[in-house]
Amino acid sequence: MTEQTGEIQGKYIPIDIQSFRNVTRDISFDIYLKLSGDNIAHVFSRSTGLDYKRLAQYIQKGIRELYIRVEDEDAYKIFISATTDSIFNDPRVSPEKKTATLLNMTEQNMSELFSQFNIAEETAHKAQTVVRSYVNLMIESPKTLGIILQLVSHGEYLYYHSIAVSIFSMFIAKASGQFHQKFMETVGMGGFLHDIGSTQIKKEVVSSPTALTEEQWCEMRSHTQLGLQMIQNTPGIPAEVCYIVYQHHEKMNGKGYPNGIFGPNIYYPAKIVAIADALSALISKRPFRPAYSVKEAIEIIRTEEGHFDKELVKLLPAIFLK
Numbered sequence: 449m450t451e452q453t454g455e456i457q458g459k460y461i462p463i464d465i466q467s468f469r470n471v472t473r474d475i476s477f478d479i480y481l482k483l484s485g486d487n488i489a490h491v492f493s494r495s496t497g498l499d500y501k502r503l504a505q506y507i508q509k510g511i512r513e514l515y516i517r518v519e520d521e522d523a524y525k526i527f528i529s530a531t532t533d534s535i536f537n538d539p540r541v542s543p544e545k546k547t548a549t550l551l552n553m554t555e556q557n558m559s560e561l562f563s564q565f566n567i568a569e570e571t572a573h574k575a576q577t578v579v580r581s582y583v584n585l586m587i588e589s590p591k592t593l594g595i596i597l598q599l600v601s602h603g604e605y606l607y608y609h610s611i612a613v614s615i616f617s618m619f620i621a622k623a624s625g626q627f628h629q630k631f632m633e634t635v636g637m638g639g640f641l642h643d644i645g646s647t648q649i650k651k652e653v654v655s656s657p658t659a660l661t662e663e664q665w666c667e668m669r670s671h672t673q674l675g676l677q678m679i680q681n682t683p684g685i686p687a688e689v690c691y692i693v694y695q696h697h698e699k700m701n702g703k704g705y706p707n708g709i710f711g712p713n714i715y716y717p718a719k720i721v722a723i724a725d726a727l728s729a730l731i732s733k734r735p736f737r738p739a740y741s742v743k744e745a746i747e748i749i750r751t752e753e754g755h756f757d758k759e760l761v762k763l764l765p766a767i768f769l770k
C-alpha cells in the first residue's frame with residue numbers, strides 16, 4: 449500500500465534503519481519506506497512483525513531510513529529500549545519468543561556478513577542454509593537451546609562473531625580440499641560454538657574495553673576448558689566439535705593454550721577455526737580499535753609468526769579477496 453509523501457511532513461518521522469539491529473520481531477507500530485518520487489510504502493505491520501531478511505536486504509541496498517507515524521513515537525522508543533540482551537535474560541519472556549528473536553538475529557547477521565564479501569551467491573546461500581539448519585537443530589532440544597541462548601545473551605558481539613567464525617571456517621575447510629560436505633558442516637558447528645565457554649565468564653571481562661589484568665587473562669583463557677565441559681556428552685553435538693572448541697587457541701609453535709601442544713598434534717579443524725576466529729575478530733570494530741579491512745586482516749594473520757598453519761593461511765586471499 450503506498451500513499452503520497454506530500455503528507456510526510458508532520459505525519460511521519462524518519463528513523464535510522466540500524467536501530468532495528470538486534471531487537472525482537474514484535475512491533476506495536478507500523479513501519480514505512482520512502483520510495484523514489486513522492487510515495488511511501490507500508491513495509492512492516494504490527495500484526496505480522498519485522499522480517500529481518502527483508503530488513504537486511506534494505507540495508508544492503510543502501511537504505512538508511514525507515515519511517516513511523518508521529519503518534520507511534522513513544523511505542524517506538526519503548527520498543528528500541530528492549531534490546532535482545534534484556535529479552536534473553538528475562539525469565540518472563542517465553543522460550544518461543546526467545547527462539548524467534550534468535551532466528552531473526554541470525555538471518556540479519558548473516559545477511560550483513562555476506563554483504564561485506566564478494567562471495568558467490570550460491571556459496572553464500574549454502575553456508576546460510578547450513579548455519580540455519582544447525583541453529584534450528586539446536587533449538588529443538590532444551591539443553592542445546594540453553595547453550596545457544598547463553599551465547600546470544602552474553603552480548604551481540606559474541607553471537608555475531610560466532611556466526612562469522614562458523615561461516616569462515618566452512619569456507620576455509622572447503623578450500624583446503626580435505627573434507628567432504630558433511631564434515632565441513634561439523635567444522636562450521638565447531639566454529640559456531642568455539643567461544644561458548646566465554647558465556648561462563650563475567651561480561652566485564654569478556655567485553656572489557658581496556659587491556660585485561662593478568663588475573664583476568666587467566667580467567668579468559670579458561671573458556672576453552674569451560675566450553676568443552678558445556679558441550680561434551682550433549683546429544684546433537686559431535687565429539688569433533690568438542691575437540692575444536694577445546695583446541696582453538698593452541699598455536700603451531702606450542703605457545704597456545706590450554707595445553708601448549710605443537711602443530712602436528714593440534715586437531716586440524718581446530719587450526720581452521722583458529723584462523724577464522726582471528727579473521728572475524730580483526731575485521732570487527734572493537735571498543736579499543738577500529739575494524740581492519742579484510743586485506744589488512746589477512747596480512748596480520750600471515751605475519752603472526754608461529755601461530756597459524758601456514759598452508760591454511762595461504763588459502764585466505766583466494767577465498768576472501770576477489
Ligand SMILES: [Fe+2]
Nearest residue numbers: 642643696697
Ligand atoms: Fe576463543
